[in-house]
Amino acid sequence: MKKKLLYFLIFIPGLLLSSCEKEKLGNPPASTVADFSYTISNNGYAPCEVTFTNSSLNAGGYLWNFGNGLTSTDSNPVVIYDTPGLYTVTLTCTAENNVYYNKLVKTLVVNIKDPMAGLTQVLYFTSRNPEGGGVHLVYLTDGVPQVQDFEPVELSRPYGIAVDTAHSKVYVSDYSLGVIYRFDADGKNPVRILDYAVPGQEIVDSPEALMVAGDKLYWGRPGGIYRCNLDGTSPEVYISTEGTVPEYPIDMQYDEESGKIYLVNDRTDYTGGYFTCDFTGSGMTEVIPDIDGTAIEVDTEANKVYMAVYPVDGTAVTEGGVYICNTDGSGLAKIGDYGSKATWGMTIDQERNKLFWGYKISNSNPDGKIIRSNLDGSGQEDWLTGVSPHAMQIAWIKL
Template sequence: MMKYFKIYSLLVLTFLFVFTSCDDEENIPAPEAGFTLPSTTFKAREVITPTNTSENGATYQWSLGNGELIYGESPSFSYSTEGSYTLTLVVQNEAGSSKLEQAITIAGILPIASFEVENIDRLIADSDVVFNNTSEDGVTYEWDFGDGATSTDVNPVHKYAQPGIYTVTLIATNEDGASEYSQDITIRTRPDELYFMDPSDFFLRRTLLGSDVITQDLVEMPGWGVGISFNTVDGMVYITDADNIDESVNKIWRLNPDGSGLEELVTGLTEPWLIDVDGNAGYIFWTDFSTGDVKRANLDGSDVQTIATYLDGFEYPEGISVYDGNVYLNDPVLDGILKISYDGSSVEQIIPEMGGIGIGIDKTNGMIYFHDQDAGAIKRADLGGNVEEGWAINLLDAADRVYGISVDVSTGKIYWTNRDSGLIGAADLSGENVETLAGSLSSPRGLTLIKNQ
């Protein structure tokens, strides 16, 4: 009896389950697709977000009519090209599916604003920031650089006076509408700079010092730019331009550190070579490679004088550095270091048998740093010509020629140009920690340091 009761109970439960399941399916209402749009005409790239008014939906599939399917209750989308499309919504649940179609027209195309910034990780104050416009389908452009300055140029160049973080905004516009794009850029404090001449390809260049050394072209010279000196008094860079073939090129120029304002100062020269400036005394001094003369002029280029010639006890001095009323010369032919008074009345060889090309003065500690061609090294001595024993910076090759030498006491560094190895070198004033700051240069010659810190 119990056996039949169990079988009966099982049959009843099975019947109730099947009946209930069928009843639940019959009670699920069928879906009904529905949506509205703010318009049936849009522009290419315009964001479209339909309002889904469907009922009883569980899943939603949208067909854009261009082969693209997207899913979701109320997704946003856009069309990339003009044309006529059928937007279709398919709504489904367990009871079935429902479909609604809507014809739409895409006419016109919105622009896309975008831009890139050259050297974005190495932007510095008071230096050109170059913006490359990568917008699509724009006709006019409005730039806001975030510092109060604006521009309507397609690819503007802008300078920031102060370091900081700036939000740059570009609005691209055409007859169908506008697009806006913004990007933050960081402008860093201007680092110290080494300016040098590279006559092999006729450029005045600068190397920005810091954690990331950068070498930039500033000005293309007509001749073999050789010498360079920065005047801390007027903030100008003075350079020599030489050419032993085209004599019209042989001149002395000056310009702003950013490369602007190039101005002829002295013309009609023979072959002006290396140069130095005493801004407080108001003089420019330079050597002449062809004649062996040492010349002087006022800062405006007037009153050119020859203060010494090769007949005064030296041969062909090249390197020149001025300090405290004296001109210090490095003469590779005489093979020695000379000292001449500003008016040329006193000529003295203070270091014999140790000549070369480059020379620089540590004006704080009264030391001379000079290239010794026979030793293939940079050496140093006091202003009296007493060479320090045991101190030397050996060059990569004994035949390497050093043209420019600059000393930075505040950082404890010495810098030099190596013409033959094509590099700018650096070391501590102790002579240790020798390194190459910039390599693969053509033929670096004159060198000057501009302090910005």
């Protein structure tokens, strides 16, 4: 018993002394911990904007390396990635305290997706023949073009075509029949989504220009620009030009970045002209008055407009052909010829910097061709012969 009491008397003072010593040491210095997260715009497809959110602790400074040759010392930087790929992003923090348990570096891999992955570049075009018309596609390669036909449908004058890349659909309008068809991107499963003979769909009569923007299909006809849902439901007047110009948009293009519509107005029965307006129709401006344009294409990267124009005395175009100008109408110049019949189709291959347009000898016999040139009109070649080409459009699309 005495031994136990002695041990207790020795142990308790030792424990108290140890506790006092720990209190004298104080709290350890705060460590620095590097950490961050990020969000990506455009669903992660290039080009996109990556916003980095810094959640590091007790850091005196930051050094970012974004894996693309750029660095930053900002706390929460925003970086634009233009090219697809895997980017190793490293955040290095400056420590507030020199302690061994600092974690000064955080690394994450950012995956910028390729918007063209799984997509095929295709030229779509319509044609006329003595029995009616057809729709076709050509895979764009550096080899000889090979034409593939869509499933046949009733056609007479297929003057309009538009491609919905988001849903892999192709739309074709027929001026004479007053109808619009929708196809799968490979030319299968045609559906007549609008027919002016159907009650409630009369506003699709005489459709020519076609375009897809967002979740709507738009077409030009006498009286302005009209639209519907992509399945043909809810057709309505979108931009009315009743009693004013342009009376009949026969071809049009939309530049999503600038929010502009570019169009040519029919001159056979109306006043003609090259026009621009905002997407809502406001600011409608006749850029080049009175010209008789039948097709239009816009190079949004170079701010250039291409038009097929018939000659009209007293206008800016007295010699028919394929013309180029700036989007504001300046610098108008002829760069090519078309055949004896109207050219209804033009399109641009941005991959190879080429312009395509139709060259017709007759309205429906396969005696025409599609001409391809450089974007300035030089280097012209007969790219595809033995066809009567009408509307055309190039797209990268999932088949």
